[in-house]
Amino acid sequence: MLQYLLVALGGALGSVSRFAIGRASFHWFDHSWPWATFAVNSLGSFAIGLIYVLITERSAMHADSRYLLMVGFLGAFTTFSTFALETVAMLEGGRWGLALGYVLATLVSCILGCGLGMLVMR
Numbered sequence: 001m002l003q004y005l006l007v008a009l010g011g012a013l014g015s016v017s018r019f020a021i022g023r024a025s026f027h028w029f030d031h032s033w034p035w036a037t038f039a040v041n042s043l044g045s046f047a048i049g050l051i052y053v054l055i056t057e058r059s060a061m062h063a064d065s066r067y068l069l070m071v072g073f074l075g076a077f078t079t080f081s082t083f084a085l086e087t088v089a090m091l092e093g094g095r096w097g098l099a100l101g102y103v104l105a106t107l108v109s110c111i112l113g114c115g116l117g118m119l120v121m122r
């Protein structure tokens with residue numbers, strides 16, 4: 001039962017954090033690129049790399065932290081389904097180049113972010 005509560009708490013905090021970043025980016029950046037989705041997916045990938053090493057390799061955090069932070073918080077914080085929808089919207093709007101750039105930039109930044117997070121923590 002504790003694991004479910006940890007996931008729920010982490011999910012609530014993650015979704016509120018994602019919402020806050022979305023609201024802030026709306027005022028900070030232009031709207032030609034989905035900056036909020038890009039940012040949370042990149043940051044979330046970096047964070048999951050950090051947390052993974054802390055839990056599995058360093059034993060610096062209790063194993064149940066995985067439920068709170070990785071499954072709950074980062075599961076709600078990152079927005080891969082939104083990323084997919086925004087990409088399809090770009091394609092449907094005929095903005096193929098922008099869509100391809102967004103997909104490539106997101107995938108590269110998320111993979112590098114996760115690896116960098118693991119490297120930093122090691």
